[in-house]
Amino acid sequence: MTAEPRARVRRRPVHGVLLLDKPVGLSAQAAVSRVKALLAAEKAGHTGTLDPLASGLLPVCLGAATKFAQVQLEADKAYEAVLRLGVRTSTGDAEGEVIATAPVEAERLTPARLAELARRFTGVIEQIPPMHSALKKDGKALYEYARAGVELERAPRRVTIHALELEPLPHDPAALRLRVRCSKGTYVRTLAEDLGAALGCGAHLSALRRTATGPFELAEAVTLEQLEQATMPQRLQWLRPPEALLHGWPQVTLEEGEAARFLSGLRRRGRWPDAEAVAVFGAKPRALLGSGRCQGGELIPVRLLAPTEIAQWLTQTHAS
Known part of the structure; x- marks a missing residue:
């Protein structure tokens, strides 16, 4: 059939x-x-x-x-994760093969020790990117080399851990719950492995959930x-407006004639303070036109919406 x-x-x-x-x-x-x-x-x-x-x-x-x-x-990100202590894997998470095991001394995982460890890993730290990642080397992702059994040298990268909490999981002495707020480019898998190394037993990431990104x-x-x-x-x-991605940016509002010139890519003159990034709106109707930067009293277009996109968004908003 x-x-x-x-x-x-x-x-x-x-x-x-x-x-x-x-x-x-x-x-x-x-x-x-x-x-x-x-x-x-x-x-x-x-x-x-x-x-x-x-x-x-x-x-x-x-x-x-x-x-x-x-x-x-x-933007900064926030995660909740579970660390499996005493087991290291080839990928740093539950997907990889077990490459080493070690005993976990649960009685040493005291609140004081975990708090001290969290303080030690808070702030600017260095991480070596994992081989099982999408970072590129000579046009190929690192995970492609890893799957072929090739280990490449990777330079450490600086990331910022803004906040870190560690606590034992109830009824599971070989696991820790981790909550972290961190800068872009942070590998939580690598953080889990480094925390396991600091505890002397090794660890891998057994679960990961992103709880925030930017606003x-x-x-x-x-x-x-x-x-x-x-x-x-x-x-x-359920859709948020495109300008939700520009949360917290200074805003510039242009009247109709000025808005049309801005959308055509022309710089505008005005009494705007210098700013590396601003969200630019049209006054009537109120709608995002794009992004720009202000320098020396000039508004310089950076990323513009097409007039058709603006009209479609306004229609969509009224329809919903």
Whole structure:
């Protein structure tokens, strides 16, 4: 019997940011594809990958919002994780093969010792990126070399741990719960391995959940199941405006004539204080035009929305 062809989904312009609670077992790109299909959107991307074994907050950018995804790539992140003590793996997480084991002296994991260890790893620290990572060397990701059994020398990288908490898991003396707020580029797997080394027993990451990125919190996110069960108008109501990605930036508002000139890429003159990054809005109707920077009384365009994107966003907002 010949299978009937699938109905082709008609894509349309959809703009905004959806905060997704990504499940374990799904890659970030696969999760974005699911959201894109559920919203029948033409264009989608994310603001920082999550491994399939990790769950939690994944901001999905749609349409015009993809132009500002880089902002959240640079943002601080927060995670909750579980460290399995006494076991080291080839990848630093539960996906790898066990390469070493050691006894765990649970009676030495006192609150005082864990607090001291957290203090030791808080602030600017150096990490050696793991071989099982997407960092590139000669055009190839490090994990491609690792899968081929090749170990490359990696230079240490400086990252910032803003806050770190460690506590034993109830009824499991060989595990620790970790809560961390850190700068971009921090490898929580590497942090887990380094903490295990400092404890003298080794460790690997057995679970990871992202709880925040920039201004966004996991408590505000929706699941794929919620999206699937919602109507299209309900799905659109979960979208945040593209300017949500520019949270905390100084704002510049332009009247109609000036807004049109800015959108054509022209610099504008005004009494604006110098700023490396500003969010630029049109006054009537109130809508994001793009981003820029202010220097010497000039507003310099950096990233612009197309007039069609602005009109589509305003229509979408009124429709939902």
